[in-house]
Structure formats: structure tokens, C-alpha cells
Amino acid sequence: MACCAFAVFLLSQILWPVRGLYVRFTGERVYQDPAASWRPDGDTASSAHPQPGLPGARFRKRVALLLVAELSLGGGIAGAASAGLWPVADQTDPSSISRTFDALHAPICSALGLREEDAR
């Protein structure tokens, strides 16, 4: 990856949570609040249990760790690539993953004038 990799990464950070919020608030399932359903002698979920649709603490922790890992790994790689610290795509190797990624974003970045090598 190179040049605008960090730019793409940044955009994904904006779109991903927005999409998540959109799915959450426009989902079709009928929500049942477990607090309202609780009975002292029943077996419905108490406030100590995760509420349906509202992730429990363990799930939220996992999502947070995932997010940190994704930000660190993805952001780090993307940043390094854009700063020229990551090996550029091997143009002689058709199977190179980096060549595939480069082919994906090259047209967009060139059109935006963000690839200096195309401008030379």
C-alpha cells in the first residue's frame, strides 16, 4: 500500500461507526426491554444480565479491543505505507497482494492528484 492508503483508512473510520449506528437504529427486530420484563420471582433477565440489543460489558470490551487493534494495525500500516516506509507494490509479481491493493486505489488517488509518481 502506498500514497493514499492512510486516506482510505481515515475514511473507513468515519464510515464504519456510522454504518453501525444506521443498522442499529433502523433494524426491524422488535425490542423488548428486559428491565420492564423483570419479575422478582420470574426468570427473565435482570439488570445484571446483558440486555438484548444492548451489548454487555464483556462484548463492549471485546469491541473496544478490536477497535484499538484495528486502529493500531490498520492505521499503523496505512500510515507507514503513506510515509514510504512500507514496500511498494511488486509490479513484477502478479500475485502480489500489495499490487492488488495498489490497483484498487490507484485510479481514485490519481484522479484526486494524490499520487505524486503519476504526476511526474
Added chain:
Amino acid sequence: MTATDSDFLSAPLARGRSPKGPVTAARQRRSWLIYGTFWLLGLLPAVLGLSPAWQAAGLGLWLPGAGFAAVGGWAVLLFPLTLALFAFSIVAWFWAGLVLAPVTVWLGAAVIAGFMADTAGWPAGHIAVALVMAGITLYVRSSGAKSLARQEEKREARAAFVPSSLAEVKEQAAAVPAADARELDEEQLQSARYLFDRALQPLDQWNGFTIIDQFQPAALRYQINHMGFALGILQGAYTPNFTGYLRDAQRNLITKYLDRKVWGYWVYESCWGHLNFTNFDPADRDNIMLTGWFGMHVGQYMLNSGDRTYAKPGSLTFTLNSRTAYEHDIHSIIGSVASNYEHYKSQFCLFPCEPNWIYPICNHYGMSSLAVHDRLFGTDYTARYLPHWLEKLDTEFTDASGSIIGLRSQHTGIEFPFPVGEAGYATFANIFAPERAQKLWAVARKEIEPALVTLPDGSEEIRLPGKGLDPGNYRPGFTGAFGSFLTSAREFGDERIAAAAQNSLDRQCGLLVEGGVRSYTGGSNIANANAVMGRLMRTGDFRRSFVEGPSEAALKGPVLAEARYPDVLVARAFSHGDDLELVLYPGAGGGLQTLRLARLEPGRSYQVSGAEGQSVTADEAGEANLQVVLKGRTEVSLRPA
């Protein structure tokens, strides 16, 4: 025209063409002055030809993240990202009083841009940002002008229908139920059990409460207060002569409120909102979302039960840790509201919840707390503060349509949308300004009307667009909205809208009747609490529970002091002074139950009907036991022999 009789629809006209009150205008001018200074400071590096780093940092003062436009290249994308982050920081500021969040994002981004700019960057950066600013300004002015036009149109429409609507409201509100003939029906008892189940559990348990965050509407403190309001109405209107588990439930809720889990949010907000790292007293400065609400709750309980425990010093102590506790009682809690109104009277008068954020609805709770204190202890808080408070409400917190502005920043004067609606304000205003409240309801009922739908069976429901939002759990749903309409309609005797709201709750909100308990599974705990309150209420109940309470005779007469829950459900407990009238239902099976009576005249004999035995004699402590066979609706009465 007195302050309490002021016409809020004419308040915008009284301000002339200016849509802002004088304090609001002064705060906004100050904000613009500060921004203008930053803008000029930001321009200086470019004018003086300083290094790219200084120019980028300077541009960063124009808008959050604008400095990245001067850096150029891919860093330009950090400009919109920073704007989005800035929006989130504003939300954080609103959500939890994090006053440093927006400042940190804006200035931090400017500093980072300065460090990143080591070359000439994008020469057109300043022009691009200026164009963005111009675009934002044009959009804000255009939408502001359109909004003002809509509000003025709305005011004219309201002025046309309010007189006739108000006449109907006055007629409906005049039909109050007889105080000595109230009795809960079975559906009301099922609803009340929803509250008892939660309030009678051990104090360290929170089953059945919504627990998400403690900063905004889903917070435990609001749930506790509204559960308390519902029980307070039950106590005062239906069972003034029942202590027993009703008193336990109410006192449990008050004790739960003092748990740090409930009020500890204020430690954080004191730090990051007031930059106060030493004094976390929740009843000191601002925080009307605690003092006003809790003051109302405890005051209502005291008025309707006759219990004066919480007037004693230290009876409401907020314990921070083993070394620090903030001792309060009803006088100091409500006294805090009064002293803040005094402190802020030359500014907005209405004062903040979270640091900086003024919510008029919370200030309605605050003024209501003053009213209940006046009733309990003969103080003159409302006489002292209400006229000026209403004047500020009209001049600083009323828009061009006559609606109350839901939220205003104390520091900047900027308003933010926070939906409450005329119906919500009306119920609280009825406590301290009943004529104004009737006008608010006169507006609300007509604006709810288009949402009333008649079904084939002739009944009506309220159909609202979209998926709604339950503020008690931040999920989609209308339980909160319908409950609010129900309580307001009941308060003003509007049977049509009350019936429609009740139908809407029962048919659209996941009604569940299980084990003798009625709840709405589609709603949060606080939405359910409000629905319970609405089902219990009749005309004027909310107001009376805060400014009248039960009769003196009832508060002195015999009481049902002990009955087992849920075996014995109390639909009526009323005394004319020396007798006791009970209506009981079995809550779990039926059969023989033991009731303990108190506040009898020691040594006196009483004739009994509806219980085992025909008479009972009070012991030295003024107590006696009755054996009652509960079978369906069971009447028990006690009269002096």
C-alpha cells in the same frame, strides 16, 4: 397581568423583532467577540509571512481541523475528520459536561497541524477554509431564517385556536375527583405492582432498573424520582392511611438515591465541567437535575405520608467514601435550588444541570421543589423567585412560536434542540403556575389532535411517525411519548386524549400482564414508571400531590401499618380522622391475612366489619391486629365503638 398569568404567546412579540433575550444576546456577542479574536490571531501568521507551521496552526484557529488544509496532501482529509470529532466533543460536552472536550479538539488539532506543516503545503488552504466558513455561515443564517419564519407562522396559528381550546381545558380541569372516594381498580393495582416489585427489593439490588449511563435521561436518578412521583400520588390520592410496604417502597427509593452509584456522576462532572477537583457536594453549585428532582421527590413523599424524617439534619447524606460525606436534608437540598436561583438571578436565573447546560424542564422541577417546600414548611420561595423566573423563561428561553427552548449553553448563549413539548412543561407548571399550565396544555392538546386516529371499533389511538425514541433506554419506541401524553391529559382532565394515550400504550408498546403485574416490555423502566403514574392519575392529582397532600384528618387518623406484599394489595386506605376504610385485593392466592393497624387511640374499642371478629381494642401503643379473609374485592372498615 401577574407573572403567573403571563401570556407566553405574547412574550416573543414583546421582544420586538429580536428573537433573543438580552442575556442571550450578550452571551452570544461575547462568544462572537472571542471567536473574532481567535480568527484575527489565526490570520496573523499568514499576513506576517511566518513559517508554514505557524500559518497552519493559525488557520487551525478558524475552524476545528482547518489547519490541516494548510498542510495539504492527504492531510486535508483530517479537516472533515476533525470537524466530525469536534461534533462528537460537543456531544460529550452536552452529555456529561465535558467542557474541555471541544476546546481540546479544536486547539489540539491546530497544534498538530502546526507540527505537521514543514513545507509550503497547500497555498489555497486559507481560501478553501474561508469558503467553507462562508458556506457554513450562509447555511446557518438561511436555516435560522426559515426556522424563524416557521415559528412565527406557528405562533399565529396558536393564537387563533388557543382561546377556544383554553375554554375547554378550564372546563375539563375543573372536574376534580372527590378526595374521600378514591379507590384503585385492578388494572391500577397491577400497574402499581410494577413499582413495588422494584422498590421493595434489597437496597443493593437494581433488578428491573435500566442501567446504561448515569449522565443522561437513562440515568438511575431519573428512574428513582419518577417511580417516587407515582408512589407519592398513590399514597396521597388513594391510600393516605396505608404505611406498611408503601412507606418501605418510598423510603427504599430515597435511600437508593443516596447510593454513590446514583449520584457519583457529579464527581466527574465537577472535575471536567467545573474544573473543581476537591468539592464534590452534589447539592452545592448547579446540578438542578439532582437538587430539583430529588427535592420534589422527597418533598412529595413527606407531604403525602406525613413522615418528617427527612427534615432532620443529615437525613439525606451523600457518602463519597469512608472519609467524605455530604450531609443534607430536605431543607438544604431545596435550599440549594433557592440559593442558585439567587446567585444566577442577574444572568439567566434558570441554572444548569451539567456544567454550562441550562434545561428549562429541569428548572420546572426546581421551581416545583420550591413549591412543595413552601407547602410543607411555610416558606416563601415561590413568592420570592417565581416572578423573575417566569420573566426569564419568557425572555431568554422562549422562541418565536411561544415554545420553550429546550436547552441553552450558559457560557455561549447558543441554543440546542432538546424536545420536551408543551405537554411535558404543562404538567409541572401546573404545580406553581396553574393558569400558565392550562394555556400550555391548551396548545399541546390541539397539536396532538392530528395524531389521533379513530379505529373501526370507535376507539382512538395516537399514531406518531417514525420509530420514536425512548429516552429511558435510547432505543426506538413510543412508550415514553405515550406515557407523557397520558400523564398530561390526566392532569388536565382531558379524557379523550388520555383514553387514546392509554390505548396506544396497551396496543403499541408490548403490554405484558404476568403474575398480576402490568408492564410495557417495549419501554424503558422510566417510561413504564410514567405509564404507571398516568394510569393512577386523575384530574389535578400531580399538582395536589405537591401543593396540597391529604387532609389533616387523614394524616392523623388510623393507618394500615403492616400487610404482606404481594399477598395483600391495598386499593383504598382512608380515614376521616378516627375511622379507617380499607379496600383490599389478594395479590397471591387469597385466604386469611393478618393486618396490623396503628395510630389508633390507645385502649379504645373499635367496631370492625369485613374482618374476623366484630371489634378490636387498641393496645397501649395504639396498635391492633386484624385477621381478614381476602377474596376478590374485600372491604374492611373500622369505626370507634
